[in-house]
Amino acid sequence: MNSEKETFQQKNYISKSLFYRFSQFVGFLLGARFFVAALLTFALYVSTFFLFNQDENFRKFVFDFKVHGIIFCTVLTILAGGIINQFYDFEKDHLVKPFRTRIQSFIKQKYFLYAYLVLSVLSLGVAWMISHRVFFFFVVYQFFMWFYSHKLSRILIINNLTFVSLTLYPFFGMMVYYGTFSKKVLLMAVFLFLILLCIDIVKDTLTKSVDKAFGYITIPNYFKSKNAKIIIIFLLIITMAVSMKLITRTGISGFMAYYFTGGLFVMIFCIYLLMNQFKKSNFLTLNILRFWVFVGIISMLLNGIESKL
Incomplete structure (x- = not known):
């Protein structure tokens, strides 16, 4: 026993x-x-x-x-x-x-x-x-x-x-x-910079009160949530303009062309979420943008494979 x-x-x-x-x-x-x-x-x-x-x-x-x-x-x-x-x-x-x-x-x-x-x-x-x-x-x-x-x-x-x-x-x-160094690569870098900047600011809106308590001066804390949303929407509009430039002026084709074209609708939907006071609208916007960055990586992979074949 x-x-x-x-x-x-x-x-x-x-x-x-x-x-x-x-x-x-x-x-x-x-x-x-x-x-x-x-x-x-x-x-x-x-x-x-x-x-x-x-x-x-x-x-x-x-x-x-x-x-x-x-x-x-x-x-x-x-x-x-x-x-x-x-x-x-x-x-x-x-x-x-x-x-x-x-x-x-x-x-x-x-x-x-x-x-x-x-x-x-x-x-x-x-x-x-x-x-x-x-x-x-x-x-x-x-x-x-x-x-x-x-x-x-x-x-x-x-x-x-x-x-x-x-x-x-x-x-x-x-x-x-x-x-x-090319116009296409430069515009793609600007596009990625802007979308990552939007993601980071949206993320700050979700941790606004905690950031304030620990002394992190963020855009939502300093300019208030309403103005922070206006800044994010403005950045998304610029991102859409960059996407249109990539589609019309750089001769981009294949899956990447579909990606940047689809991105216009994604940005519009994110702007719609931010302009309307939905519950968890910021959370949804954050994850949609993160997912779209991942889709961009996969699109580049598929586009590259297609061009190498």
Whole structure:
């Protein structure tokens, strides 16, 4: 009888231990924003091969270890940036993202800092082996990742512009690496910048009261929610104008033409949601825009495959 009880206790201890370890692992992934990093990595590969890389030779791209090294450094830097951002926003996230912070509580904050240092140093080490210019590129990237979390995220307008710029920074680097400068690429970059800026401002409207309590000066806090919606609508109208320019003046075709044409209707629907006081209209707008960015990545992939065949 005692042996059965001991066996049961041992199994119960093992299951609790496994659950604890699994929770730690999930907490680390959420803290490092692993899934966001994975999406950005996918987007970076798609845009690099099908937009920036003008070389038709797929084999050459696959064996271009310098490009893979740069993308690898980017992934490590994004993971490190996610960790340092959650370190500074830990108290705020307790209210905004209670489930995530509860999972992350299985890991002590000092271990997140250790992971941040390891990822940052490893990224810079690989960048140094690639070239001194790449090393400098990632030193700047990591510095602004830290500075955004430490200071810039609390400054009006600068917080939104910096966040979006840091999101697009790796894509800018690949564009410079391949020397791909054209009207089409420039307009696509402006389109993505504007839609990401809208997403970030809409996100701020959902965390308005928490941001105010913790000293984050955001557009919804400073200009009030009604004026913030007007700003978002204005940005969406500009985004629509850029889309029309891409469709009519750059000769864009295939799935990307369908994407930017469909985007006009998506923007109109988002404007309709923002102008009407629907319950959860901001939440719906946020997720529609996020989904449309993902659709853009898939459209670029399909368009690239079509053009390479």
